[in-house]
Amino acid sequence: MPIISTEDQHLTVLNLFTTDAPEKQDKLLAEMRKIVDAATYEGWISSTVHAGQDKPGTANFIQWRSGEDLQARYAGEEFKHRTLPVFGEITTSIRLLQNEIAFTQRHPSAGEAIEISPTRDDLTVIEVFGVAEGDQGDLVDALGPSQDWLLDVPGYRSHSVLRGLAARGLEGSFVVVYSQWADKDSYDAFRAVPRSEQSPARQKSQARVEALATSSDWNTYRVVHTRSAGQ
Template identity: 45%
Template sequence: MPIITPDNGSLTVFNLFDTVDRDGQKTLLDTMQGIIEGANYPGWRSSTLHGGLDKPCAANYIQWRSLEDLQERYEGENFKHNTVPYFSELTTTVHLLKTEVIATHLHHSLEQIEISTERDDFTVIVIMGVKPENQARVVDLFAKPDESMQEVPGYRSNSILRGIEGDFVVNYAQWESREAYETFHNLPEETRSAQARAMRAEARPLLTSRSANTYEVVFSRSATDQPAGGQ
């Protein structure tokens, strides 16, 4: 079961895909699951496939041992000449985001942040664009724990990841339900904690863009798992 932590040294890659409709999403998810079931690449640690809820899309949360291992995969002839063209046909947009986990926050009832089909998390992935000179400050703002989140109904965890290329920050969040997330997301600003208001006020002008999608985990496999049909 994949664990999100800044302590394991993993390079985390978000493969984000948009599709035209739900039929396209299903084809994409089925195809990606087949690839994950047979994954056996040097340095690959885990892949967790997410299906989009608000719109037809998919996200693959992938953990690699190192950037060098990822580059070896991306530079392979099969990946460049078969995998990339095929996914280009299945999708309308593709984003491959290389990140590292900087900080994790979790409800005190949890011991660690797990991502798998054995859980029922309502997942939100937020991509925040920043200028390279502002990335470190944005990361610091979001990485600071906010104890008031412990009292928010339905909150489970969120993880802050720094984009390796320097121009974005990711917030990967788990909630008990859509209702719990939307209730929190739509809170009037004056009802938030003083720390949250100060953080949001400083971070807002530093962002060049913000996009958010909601997901459910549909398949997950780690390198320590047996491949489908394995003995």
Template identity: 65%
Template structure:
């Protein structure tokens, strides 16, 4: 196959509320940059060999804030994913290898419920190493009764984000179930122009935030029972169509 044809066959994963994919975020933390490199190597091997029924795409992220990796995986359905989890390879090779080089593992199954991009950039949230996005992934833990309100606050409640310098997109996922995580949760996946623009947004003193953001943040803080975040760069991706 010619190089031009290979390039033409490449497809870029898209985060969209129009798709009915199950989105899995596999989050691994570790203790050293060397272990992060090992994780990335193992994850890329799995992605490049993926041929599972119902698998749509996988996108590997390298931690920037602290040593970690993230894999954003799209599946046709939860049933397809469970067949993967029930397989001998996953139980007896994949998990043991990751346990050796991680300090924490979270396998989060999610439904995409909200997505927005900066005006003038189209409505598609593209995820690819060919882009230069500085990506933040936030996990918000919440009581089951408050999950729906929290999801709304994280998505529709943040209309003002489009005016924040450096903002590119944010997508909100409703947690459905998880391995190695207890309770309800929601996930925010956001893209930024740079580390500097993200940190300027993140570290703005609460007293100086615009009124709508301040009120929104206060309500989120009141609802959530825990929160953590890390930043990433996309380093590898592959889709079932390649």
């Protein structure tokens, strides 16, 4: 199963699709499974498909050997003349985000590595932050090393901070947080804590994030399918 690590030096691509109806999400998932199960692209390492929970949509967490390999995929006739048109018909937005893994943190009970797989029961949260280009490094720090207080939050399992490198469908600099939680109740309880009742460490780091981020949006997901090269 795919592992998120700062040591692998993969190019990590997050393809985020939104749609406006559950049945369109089902169609998106079916189309994504077809692509993942047929993938033989040079430099492709793995793809892990996620189904939106709070809002209709999908996410594909893809690992590539290099940016050159990804660009070859984007330049292909299949991608330009079939993949994009099919997704364009059933989505309300498409964001293709290229990233590097900048930071990872996991709860001691979550194992020795951050694994993503449909065999796990994680609730996954993906949050995309807009940021001024000159502040990207500071936002990575604010969302990563400055959030060790999360280890004390019930239900928290892990989070990974992805530094945005390039994108289609998103203007400007960005940072992504990919986090895993025990269940939706734990995550909802975490977000519902009033500012006045948050720990000093959380208040401080949240204030820093809010001062740096120019925008943010998030959705919850369940991993539904994965495949790696050679399978």
